[in-house]
Amino acid sequence: MTSHPISGYTRVYAHFAYPSEHVRTPGVFNAYFRRRGIDAVCIPVKVAPAGLAAAVAMCRSWENLAGIGVTMPHKETIAGLLDERTEGVRRAGASNVIKRLPDGRLLGGQLDGYGFVHGLKTNGFDPAGSRALLLGAGGSARAVAMELALNGIAALRIANRSRDRAEALAADVRREFPELAVSVADASTVQDATLIVNTTSVGMKPDDPLPVDLSGLTPQVTVADIIMKPEVTPLLEAARERGCAIHPGLQMLVGQLDVTAEWLDLAPAREAVGDMAVAR
The missing domain is CATH 3.40.50.720 (NAD(P)-binding Rossmann-like Domain)
Known part of the structure; x- marks a missing residue:
């Protein structure tokens, strides 16, 4: 199993939840990153609903942030706080994976x-x-x-x-x-x-x-x-x-690992997910 020490080059995948103590996503993604040799780390971020808008705004300036994973209770609310959304988010009215673009804009996706x-x-x-x-x-x-x-x-x-x-x-x-x-x-x-x-x-x-x-x-x-x-x-x-x-x-969650890493530009893309095109 290949692993990377966390350094100034490491990309961060933040996982927004409230509460965060029960979530398994960070552990599953970190094991996946090690297995694939990806220099990234997934961290749990405990964000109360009242602080969600401020947390999202802060992410626009977080330059080594690859993106944000989202779980309950934020999936529907966060969809309205983003700069762009995929067709899947438009259809579902909820986002569970967000990509930070190079200019700081946040693109919401839906892979649940x-x-x-x-x-x-x-x-x-x-x-x-x-x-x-x-x-x-x-x-x-x-x-x-x-x-x-x-x-x-x-x-x-x-x-x-x-x-x-x-x-x-x-x-x-x-x-x-x-x-x-x-x-x-x-x-x-x-x-x-x-x-x-x-x-x-x-x-x-x-x-x-x-x-x-x-x-x-x-x-x-x-x-x-x-x-x-x-x-x-x-x-x-x-x-x-x-x-x-x-x-x-x-x-x-396991079914999303590859496509999430690829969509966040943490691994080369191997397949296209139809409703991850940007909604217009």
């Missing part, structure tokens, strides 16, 4: 959905034709919903604690994909879903309830969670006990 679907396919599950139940309507949910739609799901049902947010996401998906059957669930039940995706934070704490009623769940359903810690959430454990294929949240 790409990473999630790439991880599914890498592990043998193609979402095309699936009837998806999406739990949550925040920044990650928006990205996952749009990417699942791009990859040919047959139907999308959205369940969220706030029905207004679920309705807003459903309206946005219908606007981008008018042929897709999109509905909002009055209750979080599995019904006829063949793919269940939890994008909420429910499951991060050991005493959290399950985010969905698993009555009627059959082994033919694939159950995914985007929570990275714990790696196997209570939802995934319950689904596994019922014979379902499960997909842990860490896979969404």
Whole structure:
């Protein structure tokens, strides 16, 4: 394994979160940078919502900053603080990876959905034709919903604690994909879903309830969670006990490693991600 000492040449990838203690992204990216021999370091940055605008402004003058990774609760808010956005950010209304351009401008990108679907396919599950139940309507949910739609799901049902947010996401998906059957669930039940995706934070704490009623769940359903810690959430454990294929949240991050490094100019580009073009 190749490694580089941190020096004045080292590029920085800041990871904005609040709180930051639970995040796994810095550790995963730093291991990846060492493995690839990339002279970069990922650092956690604990930024409260009230300080987000000031933190973003400061990044414009941070010359050895390659970019910013973004996690909850900032993905939607930060999209409105940037100088430019990719087509993926425009579509999802949220940004999870930001590139600092040489002149200090900040270009927001969206790779959560790409990473999630790439991880599914890498592990043998193609979402095309699936009837998806999406739990949550925040920044990650928006990205996952749009990417699942791009990859040919047959139907999308959205369940969220706030029905207004679920309705807003459903309206946005219908606007981008008018042929897709999109509905909002009055209750979080599995019904006829063949793919269940939890994008909420429910499951991060050991005493959290399950985010969905698993009555009627059959082994033919694939159950995914985007929570990275714990790696196997209570939802995934319950689904596994019922014979379902499960997909842990860490896979969404692993699926983004190469394209993030390439987009931030930390490694040579090998593939193009369609919705990373700048929105006009």
